[in-house]
Amino acid sequence: MPGRAAAERIRKAIALVNSVADGAGDEEITPTEIAEAIRDCLELNEVDLVANVRRYLGEALDAVSDGMPADFVAMTLYAALGALREGRPTD
Amino acid sequence: MSSAEGRGRTLDEAVDAALIELKESRRNVDIKVISETAEETVVEVTVIDHGATVATSPAPANGKAEVARGMVEGLLKHMGVRAQVTVRPGSDPITLDISGRDLGALIGWRGETLRALQSVTNVMVGRHLAEGERIIVDVERYRQRREHTVREIAMRAARQVKMTGDAITLDAMQPFERRAIHLALEGDPDVTSGSIGEEPERRVVVGPRKPAAG
Numbered sequence: 001m002p003g004r005a006a007a008e009r010i011r012k013a014i015a016l017v018n019s020v021a022d023g024a025g026d027e028e029i030t031p032t033e034i035a036e037a038i039r040d041c042l043e044l045n046e047v048d049l050v051a052n053v054r055r056y057l058g059e060a061l062d063a064v065s066d067g068m069p070a071d072f073v074a075m076t077l078y079a080a081l082g083a084l085r086e087g088r089p090t091d
Numbered sequence: 092m093s094s095a096e097g098r099g100r101t102l103d104e105a106v107d108a109a110l111i112e113l114k115e116s117r118r119n120v121d122i123k124v125i126s127e128t129a130e131e132t133v134v135e136v137t138v139i140d141h142g143a144t145v146a147t148s149p150a151p152a153n154g155k156a157e158v159a160r161g162m163v164e165g166l167l168k169h170m171g172v173r174a175q176v177t178v179r180p181g182s183d184p185i186t187l188d189i190s191g192r193d194l195g196a197l198i199g200w201r202g203e204t205l206r207a208l209q210s211v212t213n214v215m216v217g218r219h220l221a222e223g224e225r226i227i228v229d230v231e232r233y234r235q236r237r238e239h240t241v242r243e244i245a246m247r248a249a250r251q252v253k254m255t256g257d258a259i260t261l262d263a264m265q266p267f268e269r270r271a272i273h274l275a276l277e278g279d280p281d282v283t284s285g286s287i288g289e290e291p292e293r294r295v296v297v298g299p300r301k302p303a304a305g
Contacts, residue, residue, distance in 0.1 A: 012289075014291075015290035023270070025270055027286060069214070071213035075211050078211075
């Protein structure tokens with residue numbers, strides 16, 4: 001399935017952010033780790049094949065840099081995942 | 092609201108015993124685990140008044156809950172989802188229960204959609220919340236049921252660890268599920284729980300508690 005690798009990486013980034021938000025109490029996730037996970041997504045060429053995916057990932061990365069709440073970062077990453085699922089090609 | 096106490100070897104058995112007494116289905120009740128041992132689980136099952144919304148439930152004093160409920164209700168309306176949103180009475184943190192017919196799509200694969208809905212809700216309501224305060228969203232008690240299930244898994248694992256002395260690694264779980272397990276086992280003098288691996292494959296390890304040195 002096209003976009004599968006990107007979806008997996010986005011899910012990993014979401015899991016890290018949710019871990020911060022939900023606080024399982026058994027790990028310490030830093031913003032740097034989250035930013036790295038998002039950059040891993042951006043490295044894939046397939047994020048350019050579907051409209052808006054790179055844009056949402058970029059916004060999520062900015063949100064991490066700006067210290068926005070974890071839920072905001074998660075929401076933006078879910079938007080990227082949703083766009084990927086929708087699969088509308090870039091113009 | 093009527094309630095009943097249920098006892099059984101497992102959580103399910105205890106809940107079923109109370110449900111039979113109440114003549115209710117799982118969908119309409121709130122389940123509270125009173126005690127859980129290797130031999131017996133005791134639960135308190137309370138019938139939920141689905142007609143009670145924020146306006147009539149004990150939550151009217153909580154303006155934040157009202158705001159959150161209204162926003163989620165509006166969001167669902169925009170999504171074309173027919174569902175009822177209520178504030179879970181006495182919940183801390185504020186928990187919104189979404190109920191209705193055929194809401195599986197709102198839960199999604201391994202609760203992914205539900206988790207996304209919770210993120211959106213917290214972003215929408217964020218400015219009404221205090222620092223660190225969060226809203227929990229549950230659909231058809233999915234989250235609550237998952238917590239009960241993983242707690243039962245934890246108890247089973249603990250029993251096995253006590254018998255064999257070997258550590259057990261559980262399946263990968265979400266943070267709230269791992270948290271439920273850590274809380275369930277924290278009072279056990281014989282076993283301890285920790286986590287290994289990276290998200291989203293992070294797993295709880297239940298092992299024997301080592302005696303303090305010295």
